[in-house]
Ligand SMILES: *Cc1c(COP(=O)(O)O)cnc(C)c1O
C-alpha cells in the first residue's frame with residue numbers, strides 16, 4: 001500500500017484514510033502520508049505514463065486503476081518572451097492551466113477527490129465553491145455517475161453559474177459570501193453522508209494540486225523553477241506545489257529544489273499577503289471585496305501553511321487592486337495571447353509588483369501559474385476590449401477605418 005493513513009499536521013497523530021479532515025485532539029488539519037519506500041516512480045516511468053496528471057499516480061491518494069478522468073493536466077508551459085521584455089526579466093514561463101476540461105486548475109483537485117469519493121463508496125459528491133470548483137465538481141460528478149450537489153455564493157459571475165449549471169447538478173446559491181457557504185457545508189457534511197470534496201475529502205482533494213509542481217518540473221526537463229508566483233485563496237495550492245517539488249526532490253527525480261515561493265492575492269481578500277508583509281504568523285480573517293471572486297476567501301484554511309512556505313523559501317507576497325487585476329489580464333492577453341480570468345490578473349499584477357519591488361530576482365527563472373480562463377469572467381473586462389469598427393462591405397470603407405493598411 002502506497003498510503004494508508006492520514007496524519008494531523010499539528011500533533012502528528014495518525015488516522016485511517018477515510019473521509020475525515022480534522023484531528024479529534026487538536027483540531028489540526030489532516031494530510032495524506034505516503035510510504036515512500038514502497039513508491040515506484042522515476043523519470044522513465046513518468047515519461048511513459050498516460051497523457052494526463054495520472055502519470056503521477058504513485059504520488060496521488062487513490063488506489064483504483066480507473067480514476068474519474070476527463071483528460072485533466074499536462075497543460076502547456078509556455079516561454080513568455082514578450083512579457084520578459086515588457087517586465088525586464090530573463091526567463092519567464094506561464095503554466096497555462098486555464099485550458100483544463102472545465103477551464104481551471106480545479107480539475108486537478110477534483111479528479112483526485114471524486115475518484116477517491118467513488119472508491120470510498122459515496123453516492124453523492126458536493127462542494128463549497130468560489131466558482132471554478134463548482135464547474136469542476138459538476139462535470140466530474142456527472143462523469144462518475146454520482147449525485148452532484150454544488151454550493152456557490154448567490155452573486156457569482158454568469159460564466160461560472162453557466163459553466164457549472166450546464167452539467168445539470170443540483171446547484172445551490174447561498175445568500176452570503178464564500179466563508180458562509182463553507183461554514184454551511186461543514187455543517188451539512190456532518191449531517192449527510194456525502195463526499196464534500198473540499199470539506200471531508202479535503203486531505204485527498206488537496207493532493208491533486210501537487211501535480212502543478214510535478215508537471216512544471218517535468219516540463220522544465222526535470223528541474224525545479226527558481227521562483228514561482230502562485231495565486232492564493234485558501235492557500236492550499238501554494239502549499240501543495242511546495243510539497244510536490246519536495247517529494248520529487250526526496251525521490252531523486254529532481255535535484256534540490258530551493259524554489260522561492262511568491263504568493264499573489266487580491267487587495268480586497270489578502271489576509272495571507274498581509275501577514276507576510278507584517279511578518280506576523282497570525283492570519284487575521286477579513287471581509288472580502290474584490291472582482292477576483294475565485295480568490296475571495298477571507299478566512300483561509302491553509303493560510304498559515306502558505307505563509308510558512310513563503311517565509312522559509314525566502315519568497316514574499318503581493319496584493320493588487322481591481323484596476324491592477326484588469327491591467328494584468330490585458331497585459332497577459334496582449335503580450336502572450338493568453339486570456340485569463342481575474343485570478344490570473346491577480347497573478348500577473350503581483351508578478352509586476354514583485355519585480356518592481358526587487359523581491360523577484362530578474363536574472364533567475366520564474367514560473368507564474370495561470371489558473372483560470374478569461375471566458376468565465378467576461379464582465380470584468382467588458383470595457384477593456386478593442387472597440388468594433390463598423391464598416392460598409394467595401395474596400396473604401398475599410399481603408400477609412402484603417403489608415404495604415406496597405
Ligand atoms: C481555487 C483557485 C485558486 C487557488 O485556490 P487555493 O484555495 O489557494 O488552493 C487559484 N486560482 C483559481 C482560478 C482558483 O479557482
Ligand SMILES: [Zn+2]
Nearest residue numbers: 008011023026
Ligand atoms: Zn492533532
